[in-house]
Amino acid sequence: MWGRRPHVRRRDGWHGRAMNGAVTISSFGGLTVRLGGEGPVELGGPKPRLLLALLLSRVNAVHPVDALIEAVWAGRPPRTARKNLQVYVCRLRRVLGDRLVHTGGGYLLRLSAAECDLVAFEQRAREGRRLAREGAAGAVERLAEAVALWREGPLGEFGRLPCLSEAVDRLTEVFLGALEEWAELEVERGGHRLVVERLQDHAAAHPLRERLAAAWMRALAAGGRTGEALAHFDAVRLALARELGVAPGPVLTGLRRRLLAPPEEGPREGGGGLGDQLPRDLPDFVGRTEEVHRALAHFREGRREGRVMVVSGAVGVGKSAFAVRVGHLLADAFPDGLLMAELGDRPLGTVLRGLLDAVGLPPERSVGQALARWRSWIARRRLLLVLDDAVSATVAEALLPGRGPSGALVTSRYRLSGLSGVEWVPLAPLTEAEGLELLGRVIGVGRLMTDPEAAVRIVRRCEGLPLALRIAGAKLNALRHLRPAEYADRLRDAPSLLDEMAAGELVLRERYEAFWRGLPPPQRAAFLRLAARTPPLRYEQVVADAEELLECSLLTPPSGEVSAHLALYEMSVFAREFAGGLPPDAGD
Incomplete structure (x- = not known):
């Protein structure tokens, strides 16, 4: 009979109307949907299940219809694909109700942490890392909850499909980042036995993750298993050389040096330089001639103390590569070495612990003590410190040399206007x-x-x-x-x-997702407002938001000497697309 609506059959034969009641979706291991605490619901075949997995891969975000069709039919859709997709959506709506809506040229699945384990995992991981960054209570507990939720095989049996591989890689990265953060904090509070238990398989499976290796080595050493910690360093060193052609970074090498030092000798407070601990200079680096010359002049010919340069620019513009290139060229001007620390959203205490490890100093009980030890140490040396991916002027300011001949090169997607007395170098896209x-x-x-x-x-x-x-x-x-x-x-x-x-x-x-997570609410709102406008953007369109977006390199100012009221501003097509895929209330 025509006009009959598709239905969803549960394994026990249940037939139901559209549901807006309690729904529980498990996406780790097998993909299952339950209604009101009852048994799993039958979704009607592999393609509706794949569609649900695709929607879960970026829950609370808009999925374009064309992209869903491309993924569901693996690049070979039939002529009826759009109609079939509507049928599958209808089946899912019979279970999910108004949580699944059509908006902005695509489909949006809204779920809370109570309704989906994947949402709960990401939410707790994000909250735990935020608390750790702020030094607030509850960080370890939140990160432990996120780690406990993780199971191998997110997005069920579809996790290995090419159309979902990027989503699974992203989720795996979120998990490993949360695991590393949790392990560091847990070792700090004396829980090294629990860290050894939980990290054993992961440390062996991911030898290229130096932060994970460092946490594993510290936990082993804290339990009196220094020999095993040093053996793991050797395994990581071989893996890095074989897979990437690089040596372990300063955090791992500093940790190894401390583990090898006889206990009675204590920390190494002086002596020779650290050497060049920067990553490899890219052999295919091009352009930036004027900016490189400007940076070299600043550090070689400027005042002898307190030399700081901030290199800012949009996502993907090459700030880190530029800093590494400049750093290697300045090696002769800083005889005590070149040292690099990745900031990102890492808490100040974690960054300080890595820096102290890298220079052979013992950890301190508090962030204040660690900061005093670091400033005292660097003040007596001529060293170039590269602080990469700074998101907070406050954290960067805390790590800068207070006095002495050392210099600092800071990279950031933000202008870091809160830093005073610094040289600022903006990087534009290549010609x-x-x-x-x-x-x-x-x-x-x-x-x-x-x-x-x-x-x-x-x-x-x-x-x-x-x-x-x-x-x-x-x-x-x-x-x-x-x-x-x-x-x-x-x-x-x-x-x-x-x-x-x-x-x-x-x-x-x-890179854009990481950028968005750290973007303050006013800049989020301004970003979404201007991304919805048709480029190029005139002065009167951006005047209210220009300051916010110029600060975080999301808006390109006009070039040349022009009147501000006649100026045309640009926004990257990548930034626009990213903003367009966010849910309508993302800026709230």
Whole structure:
């Protein structure tokens, strides 16, 4: 009989209408949905279940219809795909009710932490890391709850499908970050036995994660198993050399040095320099000639004390690579060494512990004591400190040398206007010529010259962002059969250009997600308002929000000497797409 609505059958034969009552969704291990605490509900076959997994991969965010069709039918949709998708959505709505809605050209699944274990996991991990960053009580407990929720195989049997691999990688990264944070805090409060128990499998499975290795080594050493801790360092060193061609960073090497030092000798307070502990300088680094010369002059020819430079710019513009390049060039000016610390959203205490480890100093009982020890140590040396990915002027300010000949190079997506008396260097995207040079170095000049016009299209589609160009180059290297013109067409026609920018561990969306998590509410609201407008943006459109968005590098100011009232502002297409995928109330 025509007009009959699809229904959902539970395994015990239940038939029901659209539900807005209690729903519980388990996404770890097997994907199951329960209503009101009863048995699992039958969702009607693999494709409705896959659709639910896709919606859960970015819950509370809009999923474009075309992207869902592409994923559900693995790139080969039938002519009836859109109609079939509506049928699957209808089936899910019979269970999920008004939680699943159509909005903004796609579907949005709204779930709370009480309704879905995946939402609860991400929420508790995020809250735990925030509490740790603020030094507030309850951080260990919240992180422990997040870690306890994790099970291998998020998103059920679909987690290994290509269309969900990026989501699973993102969730795995959230878990490992929470696990590392929890382990560090748990060891600090004397829970090394519990850390050893929980980290054993993860430390062995992820030898390239130095922060995880450091937490594991500290827990082993605290339990009197120093030999095992040193053996794990050797395993990590070999894995890093084999897989990445790099040596362990300063935190791990400093920890190893302390574990090897005889107890009666105490900490090493002076002596020789640390050497160059910066990451590898990229051999295909291009452009930035003027900015590099400016940085070198600032540190070599400027005043001899308190030299600080802030390098700011948009997501993916190459701030860290620039800082590493400048640092290596300044090695002779800082005989006591070059040291790098990643800030991000890590709490001040965690960063200080890593710095003290790196220079061979013992940990302190409190953040205040650790800060005093650090400032006293660096004041007596001529060292270049690179503080990477600063999100807080307060944390960066606390770590800067208080006096003495040491210098500091700070990178940030923000201008860090709260830092006074510093040199500020903004980084813009590469010019078209520089972008072509970088792409040629990645894929080979010969291949690039087979179709220069297509290469220009790729550079423009990547907006001159070094990270996007490196991702595009990595994909062209992996897909040797793909001609540059075909890849340029693929970028032009991609339903999600942001999702196209992913190759291995280089994932542009993840950078934006990390950026969004740390964005203050006023800047979030301003971002969403302007992202919804059609570019280019005129002065009268941005005047109310320009200050907020210029501070966090989300808005590109006009170039040249022009009247502000005639100026045109730009926003990256990647930023616009990211904002467009957020739920309508994301800025609240």
